[in-house]
Amino acid sequence: MKRFALLGEPLGHTLSPALHKAIYRQLEIDDASYRTVELPDERLKSFFSGFRVGGFDGVNVTTPHKAAVIPLLDEVDAKAKLINAVNCINRVNNKLTGFNTDILGFAYSLRQSELSIEGNKFAIIGAGGSAQAVAAVLAEEGANQISIFNRSIENAESLKSTIAELNSEVQVSIDGLEALASSDAYDCVVNTTTVGMSPNTDDSPVTSNLFSTNTLAFDLIYNPKQTKFLADAEKAGCRTLNGMQMLVAQAVYSVEIWMGGNIVAHVDMNALVRDIEKLIK
Incomplete structure (x- = not known):
């Protein structure tokens, strides 16, 4: 089972778990999970010590940690480094690489x-x-x-x-x-x-x-x-x-980074938008 998560604080109203589950359903991926991890600044370093050796295969990062995580990574994509913001991290063989899928x-x-x-x-x-x-x-x-x-x-x-x-x-x-x-x-x-x-x-x-x-x-x-x-x-x-289509697309690009392959070409973005819009009251 591959395990993914969203890191940030606060996360009470995030739609990310529902969105990622909808992506997995479309792709018929049944061995992946996605959860939220509310993480205050003072716990960031200790979380990454554990993350590096297991626990999660990849994480998304949101406010207020997009810049703070950069020194904790082994590599950062050039564009993410330029804008000083990482919102997607992939772990391969205990090596952490940061990306920015908002772009x-x-x-x-x-x-x-x-x-x-x-x-x-x-x-x-x-x-x-x-x-x-x-x-x-x-x-x-x-x-x-x-x-x-x-x-x-x-x-x-x-x-x-x-x-x-x-x-x-x-x-x-x-x-x-x-x-x-x-x-x-x-x-x-x-x-x-x-x-x-x-x-x-x-x-x-x-x-x-x-x-x-x-x-x-x-x-x-x-x-x-x-x-x-x-x-x-x-x-x-x-x-x-x-911003709904941007939200959906950045999530799909995150899944593509974690899973490999051309995920973007195999999902119905518009259907995902409709699914997530139903959750907004």
Whole structure:
């Protein structure tokens, strides 16, 4: 029996166990299990000492440990190292290797929207770990311009550095969130913050006059299925996309890392999305 888990704190509302079980059902894998492990910072090192020699074959990592686990690993994928965030760890012969499947999940979801990244103009709201994953995809695939809107200039500068390292030709600007209301129209606006997440569903990081009918509004939040950010965008005539498909895709890519083979080609992503959306009240 292969054993996998999600590490983080808190984990009370995570959908990951149900999602992974749905993936295993689709793939007819009956010798794998997935559970949550609530892990405070002070227990991280001791957990990894045990993890290295057994217990789990692989783990996902979520808040607040995505950066903290990096020094505890033997190898880290180049992109995960660049954005200083690991959310998937594979154990082979007591060797631990870290990856970031949020990058793969965002890229997959954006491809499904049929929006071209190359040559287009993007706005990223927020500058945390999720924003780093988003920026890595946009830079690598040739965005023309990326505007970063964030309260912390220091974090925004770090995000700008990531973009420059991956693609120095991308035009990057930094501004505070208050500037969003007067911003020019973008091909895509991505909310990477938790503003609007359940239970604070009346909140939005932007005002509705940011949007134009040519804009794709992408909110990484998946609960609620339609945030105020997306509702305002829809009223303005925009296409909208929530974070559910990204959540599903990053999980499938994790399974692919752990199990090997081309797992992505053998699952019905849309069916997984429907299964997990049923769990959101």
